[in-house]
Amino acid sequence: MKYELVMGLETHVELSTNSKLFCSCGGHGAGEEPNDCVCPACSGMPGMLPVTNKKAIELAVKAGLMLNCKINRYTTFDKKNYYYPDLPGGYQITQYFNPICVEGSVVIGDRTIGIKQIHIEEDAGKLVHDESTKTSRVDFNRTSVPLIEIVSKPDFRSADEVIEYLETLKSNLRFAGISECEEGAMRCDVNISVRPEGSNEMGVRSEIKNMSSFTDIRDVIEFERVRHIDAIERKTEVLVQETRRWDEVKRRSFPLRTKETAEDYRYFPNPDLMPIMIDDAWIDEIKASLPSTTNEKAVAYEAMGVLPKEAAVLANDRSLSNTFDTLIDKNIAPKTAASWILSDCLALMKKQGETTLNINTDKLAEIINLVESEKIIRDNGKKILAALFENDIDVLDFAKKNNLYTLTDKGLILATVKKIIAENQAIVADYKSGKEKAFTALVGRCMKELKGTADPTLIKTLLKQEL
Amino acid sequence: MKFFTEIDNTGNIAVDDMILVKDIHATAGSKMLENFVPLFDAEVVTRIKNAGLKLAGKTAVGELGLSAFNGNENDIPCDISLNVDLNGTPRRMAAVSDKIFIKPTYGTVSRYGVIACASSAETVGVTAETADKCAEILSLISGYDEKDGTSLPTEKYVYNTNKNVADMKIAVLSDITNKASEEVKTQIEKTVSALNSKGAEVQNINFELSEAAATAYTILMCAETCNNISRFDGVKYGHRTADYKNIDELYTNSRTEGFNLLTKTVILYGSDVLSKDKYDTCYDKSLRIRRLIAEKSDEIFENFDAVLLPAGSSFEIGETEGTFENMVKEIEYSSIASISGNPAVIANRVQFVAKKFDENTLLSIAKSL
Known part of the structure; x- marks a missing residue:
């Protein structure tokens, strides 16, 4: 039986803002040393309140317009709860209920990939593990750096389409000044399933988290394709809906967690941030700035x-x-x-x-x-x-x-041509016996004699005339 | 008389321990934060200092301000204090100790630098001996603050006690009042007589939605508190257990040791109502009830200048480390103003609620009593 891949992508890119999403710390995790780009707000101190970076909203709208999305006139921020040491508040501010952009599309070659939504969210910090002391340290420089997550529909049928889509996104986002899309800063979760060609049903889905290298993405898609088909045809395993991670060294994916053990993130509207109203005038203004x-x-x-x-x-x-x-x-x-x-x-x-x-x-x-x-x-x-x-x-x-002007003194060039002919009788003989290359050699010698500044057309004309 | 934390014995104003003062311990009444020293002043503190007032000290609160009482009414040696009204506790304490307390409209006073629990409801208010003092201090601390995303855009509010009570129509919320102790009911009756004698027109009405308001408020408050205090995890600051082998134990043991039973109950309750299975029937429904309460209040305030109801079930001071049941029982009296964001005042040991931005009606009533 022939099978086809059905894939969807969740792509995270960092927005090119000067400051973080909810405080005035430098954007892009600007710090050089760990924790030198943090403030009480982005390090989760009590008493601090988030204030939305307008530029991030603008860039997200810009991304939405670029990807033919509908811009939601009413958009909200929500809280996603989970505990992890690199998440200082114990929650991430994201958009769950009313994402800023919905229903867009990207054209790649002769196919159109649907965009389900684009939402804004804050990045988390970074854990640094020290093997020698068996401890972990936390760096909050990246905490609250603004990201957008671009969620595609399950419209991809091949790894080539996925890569072409990512390259198109990357060049468009860079070009419009929305994101630098630097090496490794574009991260994807790839949702993969396999089904018999022509079927309308969806197969069992695997989600591969946090991929950034295009080579790895290509390889994981192929790995999963083979794994899924083997499971269906040869019963090598029972497929379950699960989240997996790619092992760069072993070049294979491993299960992280299944649907049953999936976390409940207990999303709810963030009461510290008022809903954002985006009016037509603002959208028009952003549209005008779009290349x-x-x-x-x-x-x-x-x-x-x-x-x-x-x-x-x-x-x-x-x-x-x-x-x-x-x-x-x-x-x-x-x-x-x-x-x-x-x-x-x-x-x-x-x-x-x-x-x-x-x-x-x-x-x-x-x-x-x-x-x-x-x-x-x-x-x-x-x-x-x-x-x-x-x-x-x-x-x-x-x-x-620097004597770079072209020499057009006909007398001087003629004298040089005559001199070169006299000094290079052997080449002249070659030329006369029909060797075209000999002519080029003579032009070169004249040019060299004139220190490369003479008009080559004039040299050629005079040389032909003298020969 | 002594403060929970002494700041300056020449000072003339106190703040409660939910409000951050730079370099002064802010414990929020919790072991979790017993060694926490903030890096900045709350906006209300900045405004107090800018007005030339000096902080005398900090007053104690029950852990995270959650319990219905804080048992420290004798802790305030100076005339004025700023208190965070989360579950109506400063309202209840003012009623018990016969002080004036004004809880302004949500969004008029910055919450920047207040240790957050129920972000959508809690409000900094003013306790004082007189309504005029409350008006004066509230005028100082209110007004737009760019550091608080829920701060309303009005730059400056001016409060006074100049309204004439004789022109007012006031409604007693009978159904809630009837649930309170005899002593409280008598106090309501006395207040009605006093208002009548000033020429105000007083009527009895039923609010009908007070239980719904209390349940919805409890759900929203627990959910928001559970989320807001998840930052107290033993990783960055605050209490860290000595007993852990991995990150999960660090979280669990630090929080088990750092929080009291009431806080833990609020966390469990809050996590539960936000879970996928219960979000629609609990949390989202509570948001809808909140809108309903606001509509009901608006309707009432089309016909009345203020409503009158008890501040709590009795004048007994409950334990500072109260129970969840007791907190919920008392919340029924405070939740109408808390969930709608409307202003409330405590005067003559009873509570008045008015429409949004109508603090002057409340302060004028308070002055007249």
């Missing part, structure tokens, strides 16, 4: 004649696409702009260890225009760009001082 999604950008760039692969790279990075858009506004041809950004700027960024492109676009356009109008050859343009990456140079002045 076109990367997917739309990529399509637009392709339509301008940029290669699909290049368009995708440009669209996926906000700093690159912003630079590209600015160059287009300055009347640089799309293909030319893409080439300068993707080959030259990216290489220089890599060399400097930068992850975002931060360059004076006026000066970049000036360099490109000098090359395009053949006043400077491309290689020299690169040299100026490299200098611009180091210092805020004056482009024309730098080119002049």
Whole structure:
């Protein structure tokens, strides 16, 4: 029998706010040393009350709009009760009864993945286990850092779809400035079941908690697929609805708890936080701040004649696409702009260890225009760009001082061409016997003699004429 | 006369031990917090200090302010104290000791820096010898506080005792009054006569929902308290057991040793009503009853300026470490104002409740008696 996978994802990402969800401590667990980014509120001291970070609400709405969700005009925060040392209050503030966004969708390839809801919640702290003393210590820096959980419908049928969905989410969220989605900061719970192909019934579900590496996600899906099919066909085990964890070393999943032993989180509305009303004006304001999604950008760039692969790279990075858009506004041809950004700027960024492109676009356009109008050859343009990456140079002045302008003195070039022909009779003979490469060699030698500053077209013309 | 915790013998105002004062022990009457020293002042303390008043000391409370009585009415040597009204205890204590106590409308006084139990109901109020003093101090401590998400937006409230009782219509809640002791009923009758003699019109009505209010309030209060005090787990501060081998034992033994029987009962009751099986029939239903009580109150206050009812079942002071049953019995008298968030005043050893933001009616009645 043929089987199909049925999967749903719960994806947690951190919101890019300057402060925590309910206090003014720096966001993103900003501390360097353990517990240096905590206050009485986020460390669970008595007497402290939560005050909602408006920016977090705004970013969650933004995520909802981006994922085609309905924004709930009335949204509430609730308390989820459980004891764990990294949870200082003994409860987590989350959205259980009235999540901020519902009923959205994400398009991947030719399929649409439904989004059930997006809700906001606070992160927990971190336990540090010390094997030598057999003790555990708690670091509250991450406590109350704002997260959104994006809950998909059980619409995935393959690991490829899951990965493509996660990559799409990641680039869209980064692009809109909603989340940095840094390495490991995007965490998923994967719900997996298997059923005979064509069936409408749901199989027994396993939930694999806390996955972040795409490789692990791919592997756990395959592991679970085989395990479920083996259980159905060969009765290797009786499947039960359970929560499992992935063992990165053993490369297999293990049961954590079954449905019967599942905790009752005793959710209830948080009486310390008033319901939040989101009106149309606020939504419109957030909508206006929304960039076109990367997917739309990529399509637009392709339509301008940029290669699909290049368009995708440009669209996926906000700093690159912003630079590209600015160059287009300055009347640089799309293909030319893409080439300068993707080959030259990216290489220089890599060399400097930068992850975002931060360059004076006026000066970049000036360099490109000098090359395009053949006043400077491309290689020299690169040299100026490299200098611009180091210092805020004056482009024309730098080119002049470093002799980077293209030599157009016909007399001097002609004299050089004549000299090279005289000195390289063997190559000239090769050329005359039909070897095309010999011509290129002669051009190279002329160029070298003129220290690389001459107009190559002019050299070629004069060389042909003299030969 | 002595305070539970002495602060300054030239001081003129006390706060109870649920209210945080920077660097002064805040025990909340519990072994769990016997060594807890807060890092900051409650907002009401800041406002008191900013007004140039000095704190004399802290008065004792029953553990977490849960019990119906705190047995320390003689503990207040100065005229004024700020008390957290959770289960109506300061109202009951004012009735017993014949003081004025005003519980303002929920949301008018910041709860920042108050050790939280029932977040949706508890309110800081003022105990004093006179209604004018209550009005003066309440004016100082009330008004919007950005640090409290439930604080109402009005920047400043001004309270006074200037209303004329002769213009008022007051309803005695007969059904609740009839449940109280003879001594309390006599006190209600005396108060009615006094109001009549000032020209007020007094009528008897039945509230009908007082048992529902008490049950719903108890459910909400226990659930919220159970949740709020789960932070006292022996991990970060407060009492930690000496006897543990793993984290579960640390939690269980610290809390077993740190809390008294009443608190433990509240925790069990609160956990139960929030469980999946009972959420709809207990917790959610209580939220609906809360709305019902608010509607019923609004209806009454369309026709009356205030209602009159006992502050408690008797004038006897119960034990500080009271029982759950006793707490629930007394809650019936306090729950109407607690669950609706309406203001209440204790004067002449009885309780008056008015519509939201109408503290001045209550304070004026108090002054007239």
